Amino acid sequence: MLTAVQTSLTKLLELKGSGVVGLAPEATVKEAADVMRDAKIGALLVMRGDRLHGILTE
Numbered sequence: 001m002l003t004a005v006q007t008s009l010t011k012l013l014e015l016k017g018s019g020v021v022g023l024a025p026e027a028t029v030k031e032a033a034d035v036m037r038d039a040k041i042g043a044l045l046v047m048r049g050d051r052l053h054g055i056l057t058e
Contacts, residue, residue, distance in 0.1 A: 005052055009045075022047040025054075032056050 013020065022045035023032055032044055036058060046054040 009052055020045055023056075024048060 021035060021039050021041055023035060025046050025048055027046075036042065036044060043055055043057040045052060046056055
């Protein structure tokens with residue numbers, strides 16, 4: 001059975017496609033900022049494997 005977060009993430013991927021960018025919880029803020037700048041995006045999923053730990057926004 002999926003949790004509410006997993007269900008929401010699944011719906012997001014269905015709507016937006018699988019082009020979601022994420023990074024590990026151990027990443028630095030600078031690394032996150034560099035990824036967002038390079039990908040021209042305003043948010044990243046903080047993931048460990050397939051488990052969502054949070055969302056980082058600009």
